[in-house]
Amino acid sequence: MATKVTIAPFEATALDIIPALASNARGTFRTHKTKSLEWRLVQLRKLYWAVEDFKPQLLHALAQDLHKSDYESLLSELDWVQKDCLFMIDNLAAFAKDEKLGAPHVPITFSMMNFRIRKEPLGTVLIIGPYNYPIQLVLAPLVGAIGAGCTAVIKPSELTPASAMVLKELIETRLDNNAYVVVNGAIPETNALMNEKWDKIFFTGSAGVGTIIAKKAAETLTPVCLELGGKNPAFITKNANLALAAKRLLWGKTQNSGQVCMSQNYILIDSAVVKTFIEFLKAAEKEMFPNGAKASPDLARIVNQRHFHRIKKMLDETKGEIVMGGQMDESELFIEPTAVLVNSTDDSMMVEESFGPIFCIYPVHSLDQALNIASSVHRTPLSLFSFGSKAENNRVLNEMTSGGATINDSYFHGSVNSVPFGGVGDSGSGAYRGKASFDCFTHLRTVAETPSWAERFLSVRYMPYNIKDLKFLQKMTAVKPNFDRRGAIVKGFGYWAALVFGLGGKGAKGALLRWLFVLASGYAFLVAKEARRA
Numbered sequence: 293m294a295t296k297v298t299i300a301p302f303e304a305t306a307l308d309i310i311p312a313l314a315s316n317a318r319g320t321f322r323t324h325k326t327k328s329l330e331w332r333l334v335q336l337r338k339l340y341w342a343v344e345d346f347k348p349q350l351l352h353a354l355a356q357d358l359h360k361s362d363y364e365s366l367l368s369e370l371d372w373v374q375k376d377c378l379f380m381i382d383n384l385a386a387f388a389k390d391e392k393l394g395a396p397h398v399p400i401t402f403s404m405m406n407f408r409i410r411k412e413p414l415g416t417v418l419i420i421g422p423y424n425y426p427i428q429l430v431l432a433p434l435v436g437a438i439g440a441g442c443t444a445v446i447k448p449s450e451l452t453p454a455s456a457m458v459l460k461e462l463i464e465t466r467l468d469n470n471a472y473v474v475v476n477g478a479i480p481e482t483n484a485l486m487n488e489k490w491d492k493i494f495f496t497g498s499a500g501v502g503t504i505i506a507k508k509a510a511e512t513l514t515p516v517c518l519e520l521g522g523k524n525p526a527f528i529t530k531n532a533n534l535a536l537a538a539k540r541l542l543w544g545k546t547q548n549s550g551q552v553c554m555s556q557n558y559i560l561i562d563s564a565v566v567k568t569f570i571e572f573l574k575a576a577e578k579e580m581f582p583n584g585a586k587a588s589p590d591l592a593r594i595v596n597q598r599h600f601h602r603i604k605k606m607l608d609e610t611k612g613e614i615v616m617g618g619q620m621d622e623s624e625l626f627i628e629p630t631a632v633l634v635n636s637t638d639d640s641m642m643v644e645e646s647f648g649p650i651f652c653i654y655p656v657h658s659l660d661q662a663l664n665i666a667s668s669v670h671r672t673p674l675s676l677f678s679f680g681s682k683a684e685n686n687r688v689l690n691e692m693t694s695g696g697a698t699i700n701d702s703y704f705h706g707s708v709n710s711v712p713f714g715g716v717g718d719s720g721s722g723a724y725r726g727k728a729s730f731d732c733f734t735h736l737r738t739v740a741e742t743p744s745w746a747e748r749f750l751s752v753r754y755m756p757y758n759i760k761d762l763k764f765l766q767k768m769t770a771v772k773p774n775f776d777r778r779g780a781i782v783k784g785f786g787y788w789a790a791l792v793f794g795l796g797g798k799g800a801k802g803a804l805l806r807w808l809f810v811l812a813s814g815y816a817f818l819v820a821k822e823a824r825r826a
């Protein structure tokens with residue numbers, strides 16, 4: 293029997309209780325209970341089971357807010373967060389362990405000082421989420437915050453109200469709600485939160501709102517992690533597998549109806565293969581949606597009318613030619629996956645971030661031209677995709693930066709929950725996921741411990757200075773460069789000794805193995821010689 297699901301209607305948190313909620317989370321951090329690894333593990337385990345137990349409500353909410361299919365909601369939101377919990381639980385002890393600092397970080401002369409890095413929770417953090425993955429994009433950072441030992445206030449997007457309400461119930465009934473609370477609401481509630489002092493703000497959303505958040509945070513020197521959008525290019529050369537490129541890039545624009553900030557905005561393709569590529573694109577669409585995209589139970593819808601009209605406007609204003617898709621229905625907030633052939637960087641399809649199921653195809657005559665266009669459209673996009681020969685893909689990686697990149701596919705670099713994810717330049721700063729989620733909310737605090745008995749050696753630092761002491765210290769601790777003023781390596785005694793004793797290579801382990809090989813060969817030679825004599 294199907295579980296009956298009821299989701300409370302959206303209710304914004306009262307503005308006047310927001311300061312008390314923040315203050316309570318800060319107070320809880322000051323009790324130091326979050327510093328216990330066992331306490332963090334219990335919260336993570338509880339979060340895992342909360343996601344499991346709230347599955348019916350979460351799936352229902354995602355269907356209500358975005359018409360997401362259960363398949364997609366499980367794959368990219370709920371299973372994702374549960375895997376995150378398990379990854380953090382399994383690795384927390386290793387992540388949180390002090391890191392001993394020996395050579396080469398600490399000179400041997402200071403080795404008695406037990407230099408180490410302590411992993412300290414930053415404190416009380418604010419997590420602000422977007423609408424497109426309303427569960428995953430707030431709970432995944434929360435896993436990092438819990439793992440690191442922080443307390444947190446979470447502000448989900450008001451554009452996905454059902455998900456926001458389920459999240460509130462899930463977090464506040466299952467986790468320690470003196471440590472983790474949800475504030476629901478829009479701009480006034482976010483402004484009220486921004487008037488509080490945080491130890492870090494983790495923001496996922498548009499560059500415009502990211503700028504507002506970063507400016508406000510700067511007033512109190514609050515660190516921020518910004519996960520923003522981008523105009524992401526795909527490069528396709530004559531050497532690409534065109535059928536595969538078409539299918540994989542279409543996947544990037546059909547999952548969540550293309551409301552994925554790391555999906556491609558535009559495709560720069562060699563003009564010699566553009567016609568064939570479009571044929572493959574149409575074939576891939578037919579294969580994914582045999583009865584048409586609108587009839588598919590798998591395709592999500594655009595979140596609301598404002599975003600529907602934003603995307604529609606890009607299509608209305610294009611001077612390009614629609615070569616695939618183009619259907620839409622406002623009553624259902626449906627937009628068909630749509631490709632537009634364009635020939636100018638001023639086209640509406642190139643100027644705006646699509647953040648929907650539409651993208652454009654821009655024919656170019658060379659990879660040089662493609663790289664020039666991509667750098668001028670957005671020098672630091674969130675992602676890029678390259679489909680070409682090994683050499684061409686390497687060129688794209690070398691000559692164009694991005695937050696992350698996938699060769700020969702759409703955003704696979706962002707589809708595995710345990711590898712670091714983040715933007716670069718104006719597509720974001722800071723990273724999370726996997727160990728990076730722990731690091732994101734952790735302060736690396738260097739600690740030294742000077743033993744009392746070392747005073748005799750260390751007394752050279754005290755006044756009154758004696759230049760003889762300094763000379764002696766310099767002699768004992770001098771480090772000499774192995775290069776000259778032109779930047780060339782000086783091949784002195786040390787260089788040749790290392791080469792000879794290292795048997796041609798660097799590194800003690802390699803040298804040891806090569807010596808073992810030489811000795812074993814010598815021994816085998818002697819044994820064989822003896823055998824021949826006998």
Ligand SMILES: NC(=O)C1=CN([C@@H]2O[C@H](COP(=O)(O)OP(=O)(O)OC[C@H]3O[C@@H](n4cnc5c(N)ncnc54)[C@H](O)[C@@H]3O)[C@@H](O)[C@H]2O)C=CC1
Binds near residue numbers: 483
């Ligand atoms: N890099 C990443 O991981 C991701 C980036 N994005 C980007 O997010 C955008 C779409 O998501 P949206 O939810 O529309 O983003 P948004 O920036 O409009 O909203 C994000 C959050 O900020 C709050 N907010 C909105 N306006 C505000 C204001 N004036 N002052 C204070 N807070 C405000 C919202 O309530 C929401 O919680 C796209 O640009 C997309 O590229 C989306 C998902 C992932």
Ligand SMILES: CC1=C(/C=C/C(C)=C/C=C/C(C)=C/C=C/C=C(C)/C=C/C=C(C)/C=C/C=C(\C)C(=O)O)C(C)(C)CCC1
Binds near residue numbers: 367372424425552555
């Ligand atoms: C290889 C063998 C197997 C395994 C097969 C597997 C693992 C197949 C995997 C298929 C794929 C491609 C799964 C796709 C997953 C997509 C995900 C999880 C998407 C996530 C989306 C996210 C996180 C979106 C975030 C959005 C953001 C940040 C944004 O807006 O930018 C077998 C089958 C096990 C057999 C042996 C061989």
